[in-house]
Amino acid sequence: MSNSAASAVLTTGDLSEAIRAVRTLLDLADLGQAEVDFEAVVRTPGVLAQVRHVLPDLQWWALAGKEHGSAEAGDDPADCLPIRVFDWCRPLDRAEPFIAALGPDPAxxxxxxxxxxxxxxxxxEEISQKYAYLTLSVNSRDLYQDEPSQDHTVHVHVRDGDGDQIARVHWLAARVDGRFTGRVELAPL
Structure with a gap:
């Protein structure tokens, strides 16, 4: 297993600005085999209903642990709130509806x-699929929803431990009028 280095390049309280930055970065990337993954903490029935409308086959488990409820066990997520949502390998067109469904919940x-x-x-040089990722943390400053916030952070991923890739992070940040903040999180691949 290897890791990517997720570098924060833009933090803003304006979700539409964060989405514009993501769209700009997606326009630069090779999207030929691209897909989107979701992680979130859903706390309220209203947000749950909206998220399930976007992702009806939602994978989830109770924030207190799987023994307190999960999709795998066939439990009703509304009875187990708050829940942690994990859903992978979805088409790109699911991203923005998912973001819109979140309300104040972190993802x-x-x-x-x-x-x-x-x-x-x-x-x-071109950087391969193995290290080419982009993450938008919504209502959170980190990749794992451990730092809830009222702002949103765009992270670009590059190969961990490759000093040459810092130039790529700066180049990508400049495309969205952002800047590399120095904040890097390791993301298991």
Missing amino acids: AVRWDLGAWPAVPEAGL
Whole structure:
């Protein structure tokens, strides 16, 4: 198993600004085999209903632990709130409806990209699918919803431990009028 380095490049209280940044970065990436993954903490029946409308076959378990309820056990998630949601390998068109469904609840939406592009003027080669990811943390500053917040953070992922990739992080940040904040989280792949 390897890790990617998820670098925060934009934090904003304006969700529409964060979504615009994500769209800009997606326009740069190879989306040929891209898919999107979701993680969230859902706390209220209203948000749960909206999220289930977007992802009807939702995978989840009670925040208190699977023994307190899970999709796997056939439990009703409304009886087990708050719940942790994990849903992977969805089509890209599910991302924005999922984000809109969240209300104030924290989540991470991760786009698994085909590649980050080559940037010859910066001396960067194309970076493969294995290390090409983009995450939007909604109502949270981190990838795992451990730091709930009223703002949203865009993270770009590159190969962990590859010093040359810091140039890529700066280049990607500049595309969205952001800046590399120095905050990096390891993300298991």
